[in-house]
Amino acid sequence: MATRRTLRALTQATSFLFTNPKPSLRSLPLPPFPNSNTSSPIFSNSTPPSALAQCSHLRYFSSDKNDDHSSDEDDSEEEEEDGDEVEYEDTDDVPVSSGKKVYTLEEKEAEAAAIGYRVVGPLQKDDDVFKPHEPVFAVVQVGSHQFKVSNGDSIFTERLKFCEVNDKLILDKVLLLGSATQTIVGRPIVPDAAIHAVVEEHALDAKVIIFKKKRRKNYRRTKGHRQELTKLRITDIQGIEKPQNVLTKKPSKAAKKEQEKVAVTA
Incomplete structure (x- = not known):
């Protein structure tokens, strides 16, 4: 019974298709526009104005590199009419x-000085x-560091600007200031005191590794x-009186032995 019903439905559908062919799209009636007096822009033969024509700044949409703007041409024409020559400064100086x-x-x-x-x-x-060693010491500040120095000592400071190797400096x-007999404390600097030095070399310190890590965040920086x-x-x-080095002979x-004999006989 089911097969007979399906066959009947198929035969009815085929007979309907052959008797009523599919109408073409051109023959379909078009609904009228709400404003029938005005012509539709879709079916009008006149081409619509382009978006570029409506824009006042065409230079941003121009692909031609040789396009000159009207304003530039007007300015150049005015300069030519005036006859004034534009002088350009020399860029060599x-x-x-x-x-x-x-x-x-x-x-x-x-x-x-700072x-x-x-x-x-x-x-x-x-x-x-370069003089012989003297029994005098001083505490000097260079930048943000303080150094205790004596005559003939060598110190390493941070890189000093505006000085080269074999330059003489005054700190x-x-x-x-201190010696075996006196000590002078500055408030904060000792007046009329100076330390003379010579730049021997500019060098690099040993490498320091900076490692940062945030656990459980997958963050590591080296x-x-x-x-x-x-x-x-x-x-x-x-800036201080320097005592003389008195060498005592042994x-x-x-x-x-003679001193010991004299002591024994006495």
């Missing part, structure tokens, strides 16, 4: 910035700055750093 700040002499002196030193000049061959921030240093050799300390063995 203008210094090209290399990315580094250019310091003047006054700025160099001011920044060096750190605590003054550049005197290069070391000459005739200069006799002004002297906090304390960086290395080498601090730039300047090696200074202390040549002289001024008595010889024969003199000791």
Whole structure:
């Protein structure tokens, strides 16, 4: 019974298709537009104005590199009519910035004084700055660090600007002076005190590893750093009376024996 019903449905459908063919889309009636008096923009033969024509700034949509704007042409025409020639300055005299700040002499002196030193000049061959050791010490501040120095000592400070190797320096921030007989404490600096030094080399400190980690966050950062240093050799300390080194001679063995004999006989 089910098969007979399906066959009947199929035969009825095929007979309906053959008797009523599918109408074409062109023959379908179009509904009238609400404003029948106005012509539809879809079926009108006139092309609609483009979006580029409505925009006043065409230079942003122009793909031609040789397009000149009307305003530029008008300006150029006015300049030609006036007959005034545009003079361009020479760019050869203008210094090209290399990315580094250019310091003047006054700025160099001011920044060096803020750190605590003054550049005197290069070391000459005739200069006799290296003197024998003297029993005097001083506490000097260079930048944010303090050093206890004596004549002939060498210290490593952070990289000092505006000085090269074999330059003579004067360290002004002297906090304390001392010797075997007296001690001078500054408040905070000792007046009329100075420490002379010579730049021996600019070097790099040992590498320091900076490792950061946040557990359970998958965060790890490893960086290395080498601090730039300047090696200074202390040549002289001024501002305190320096006692003279008196060398005491040791008595010889024969003199000791004679002294012992005299003591025994007495």
